[in-house]
Amino acid sequence: MVKKVAILTNGGDAPGLNAVIRAIVKTAETNGVECYGYIEGYKGLLTNNYVKLESKGNASGLLHRGGTIIGTSNNTNVFNLKVEENGQTVYKDMSEKCIENIKEAGFDCIFTLGGDGTQKSARDFSLRGVNVIGVPKTIDNDVADTDITFGYNTAVSVATEALDRLHTTAESHHRIMVLEVMGRYAGWIALESAIAGGADACLIPEIPYDINKVVEKINQRRKDGKDFSIVVVSEGAKPIDGEIVVKKKLDDGKGLDNIRLGGIGEKVASDLEELTGLTSRNTVLGYVQRGGTPTSYDRVLSSKYGVKAMKLAMEGVFNVLVNYHEGKMGYVSLEDVVGNNKEIGTASSNIRTVKMDDDLIKTAKSLGISLGE
Numbered sequence: 001m002v003k004k005v006a007i008l009t010n011g012g013d014a015p016g017l018n019a020v021i022r023a024i025v026k027t028a029e030t031n032g033v034e035c036y037g038y039i040e041g042y043k044g045l046l047t048n049n050y051v052k053l054e055s056k057g058n059a060s061g062l063l064h065r066g067g068t069i070i071g072t073s074n075n076t077n078v079f080n081l082k083v084e085e086n087g088q089t090v091y092k093d094m095s096e097k098c099i100e101n102i103k104e105a106g107f108d109c110i111f112t113l114g115g116d117g118t119q120k121s122a123r124d125f126s127l128r129g130v131n132v133i134g135v136p137k138t139i140d141n142d143v144a145d146t147d148i149t150f151g152y153n154t155a156v157s158v159a160t161e162a163l164d165r166l167h168t169t170a171e172s173h174h175r176i177m178v179l180e181v182m183g184r185y186a187g188w189i190a191l192e193s194a195i196a197g198g199a200d201a202c203l204i205p206e207i208p209y210d211i212n213k214v215v216e217k218i219n220q221r222r223k224d225g226k227d228f229s230i231v232v233v234s235e236g237a238k239p240i241d242g243e244i245v246v247k248k249k250l251d252d253g254k255g256l257d258n259i260r261l262g263g264i265g266e267k268v269a270s271d272l273e274e275l276t277g278l279t280s281r282n283t284v285l286g287y288v289q290r291g292g293t294p295t296s297y298d299r300v301l302s303s304k305y306g307v308k309a310m311k312l313a314m315e316g317v318f319n320v321l322v323n324y325h326e327g328k329m330g331y332v333s334l335e336d337v338v339g340n341n342k343e344i345g346t347a348s349s350n351i352r353t354v355k356m357d358d359d360l361i362k363t364a365k366s367l368g369i370s371l372g373e
């Protein structure tokens with residue numbers, strides 16, 4: 001019987017986090033369970049910083065609110081935490097301290113709302129006897145064994161609106177407009193927004209691109225009387241003969257969260273300008289994809305995720321990730337999601353990328369969107 005549970009939100013924020021918190025709190029209260037929230041993700045777990053969450057108090061009015069009311073932290077790997085000791089940088093396993101804090105507070109289950117890095121730590125806590133339930137959060141939609149993560153639909157909507165706006169200015173100026181979107185090593189946001197926004201080309205990490213193929217597409221459009229083009233570029237896209245563009249490396253770039261991607265849009269725009277002779281401009285959409293109010297789809301999905309997570313806790317199903325698969329809420333073991341000791345950030349990392357037989361790929365090709373191949 002669970003009596004006291006805690007939520008933490010970790011990693012980059014995503015629209016819908018507050019809606020998940022609200023759904024967990026409401027379901028907990030209905031069932032006589034007390035709900036708490038750790039402040040700033042795993043950091044709060046380490047410093048034992050948590051607050052009580054109540055639907056009639058601090059957890060009210062949350063459905064439409066972006067961000068997370070309990071805060072989040074990036075790069076807080078409590079199993080390998082970077083600390084300064086005697087003027088030296090050392091890495092320490094602080095997980096025992098976190099486990100003591102959980103025991104002392106008397107939490108029967110910790111809900112970990114986050115992407116792959118967060119769930120890897122959740123899995124590691126589960127191996128040390130903590131009851132955890134993961135909820136897949138990320139605008140990138142790249143969590144394994146889950147058809148859709150919350151926050152993704154909002155990011156696609158924001159990118160689509162940006163494309164609509166770029167269309168009119170591209171047409172007026174006879175320009176190539178490049179839009180660089182987020183997504184890390186998965187092209188979901190790029191591909192769906194390219195289809196929704198009527199783009200002419202879409203470059204994703206899963207298909208290293210040949211710029212000449214994009215040039216062919218643009219030149220064909222010119223022959224057909226269209227002297228402007230729209231190109232969506234995923235931040236993780238790379239040329240067939242080149243590398244991904246890294247904006248910044250933290251901690252020597254170890255781990256997915258320590259590599260900040262960005263800059264490929266600028267390269268694509270300048271290459272296209274040179275090769276086509278058309279004026280090109282690049283727009284980096286950035287953090288507006290993550291901020292602000294969730295779409296109605298994400299509010300509903302987040303609510304489903306939150307309710308299911310709390311129900312699983314009440315059923316005593318732990319060490320799983322709540323998932324959404326083939327139209328149904330369910331769960332998978334955290335072990336399956338993060339894989340056996342798959343180090344985050346390596347090629348073997350278990351993130352969900354776009355497969356070549358995905359309907360989105362087939363749809364994009366049939367619509368004549370160049371994928372740069």
Ligand code: F6P
Pocket residue numbers: 012074115138139140182183184235260261290
């Ligand atoms: O994972 C979500 C995401 O927004 C990615 O799309 C992007 O690459 C990354 O986070 C940016 O991370 P940060 O918040 O560390 O700048």
